[in-house]
Amino acid sequence: MTDDHIEIRGLTKRYPGGDPERPALSGIDLDIGHRHFVSLIGPSGCGKSTLLRVIAGLEGHDDGSVSLFGESPRELCRRKAVGLVPQTPALLPWLTVRQNVALPSKVNRRAPRNGDSPDELLRAVGLDDAAHRYPHELSGGMRQRVAIARAFGLRPEVLLMDEPFSALDEFTREALQIQLLALWQSRATTVVFVTHSVHEAVTLSDRVVVMSARPGRVHEVLPIDLPRPRDREVVSGLRTNDLERRVRTCLQSAWESGAAPDDLIPPAGVR
Numbered sequence: 001m002t003d004d005h006i007e008i009r010g011l012t013k014r015y016p017g018g019d020p021e022r023p024a025l026s027g028i029d030l031d032i033g034h035r036h037f038v039s040l041i042g043p044s045g046c047g048k049s050t051l052l053r054v055i056a057g058l059e060g061h062d063d064g065s066v067s068l069f070g071e072s073p074r075e076l077c078r079r080k081a082v083g084l085v086p087q088t089p090a091l092l093p094w095l096t097v098r099q100n101v102a103l104p105s106k107v108n109r110r111a112p113r114n115g116d117s118p119d120e121l122l123r124a125v126g127l128d129d130a131a132h133r134y135p136h137e138l139s140g141g142m143r144q145r146v147a148i149a150r151a152f153g154l155r156p157e158v159l160l161m162d163e164p165f166s167a168l169d170e171f172t173r174e175a176l177q178i179q180l181l182a183l184w185q186s187r188a189t190t191v192v193f194v195t196h197s198v199h200e201a202v203t204l205s206d207r208v209v210v211m212s213a214r215p216g217r218v219h220e221v222l223p224i225d226l227p228r229p230r231d232r233e234v235v236s237g238l239r240t241n242d243l244e245r246r247v248r249t250c251l252q253s254a255w256e257s258g259a260a261p262d263d264l265i266p267p268a269g270v271r
């Protein structure tokens with residue numbers, strides 16, 4: 001075990017009642033550096049959310065080990081050092097935006113004393129004007145901003161994000177990506193981010209982990225050697241296009257390696 005990175009070795013996870021020959025995760029080996037931003041991408045059902053939930057300490061596993069900077073997921077979870085941002089933000093409808101963001105620090109005895117104030121966090125996600133509004137008065141993008149601000153409130157050492165922007169339009173998504181990168185860079189957090197978007201994975205990450213299904217495995221880990229900050233010039237540059245092409249090729253081969261023989265025969269009428 002090492003305390004300077006996330007170390008996953010031989011991780012295998014079966015769900016009760018699932019096909020024992022096809023575990024949700026099978027022999028996952030992965031290293032994620034401290035303060036790195038890593039994206040998981042892969043075909044539907046390859047185990048991205050399961051891997052996130054195991055790292056979060058919300059699911060157990062059958063074989064292998066997970067060390068988060070030398071601690072187990074459950075230990076980190078107990079210390080409230082892991083944050084999870086799901087696809088659909090779960091805000092408390094009877095609390096204002098500010099109260100929602102303040103809640104984790106309020107109810108948590110282990111909240112860091114030097115954590116950001118709710119107002120600082122709301123400013124960081126461009127929501128200072130909406131502090132007194134209620135969740136039902138917000139757009140989907142605004143609700144997701146609140147969820148991100150709230151997740152950073154406890155200064156998590158590891159932030160796990162499960163397709164947080166998938167329901168948003170392109171412009172809102174880009175704005176949130178920029179705010180997320182700014183928060184990540186200033187808060188010393190390690191981020192593991194699940195996405196189905198190749199562009200999003202490449203523009204945000206230090207490394208993209210391509211997974212394959214049947215069973216869930218790491219197919220390849222691609223380093224993203226783009227400079228930071230990832231401004232418009234970088235994101236629309238030739239190097240970014242080239243990396244996106246590489247991830248797409250890798251995804252195609254991950255899909256083919258994970259497909260059952262029947263999947264490779266197109267249904268009638270499809271060529």
Ligand SMILES: Nc1ncnc2c1ncn2[C@@H]1O[C@H](COP(=O)(O)OP(=O)(O)OP(=O)(O)O)[C@@H](O)[C@H]1O
Binds near residue numbers: 016045049216
């Ligand atoms: N609670 C559960 N009980 C039983 N099987 C489950 C459970 N959750 C997930 N699975 C199975 O585990 C496998 C991986 O699912 P998971 O949701 O982790 O994949 P994913 O890559 O996140 O998929 P998607 O991209 O569609 O969200 C799938 O075969 C799924 O059916």
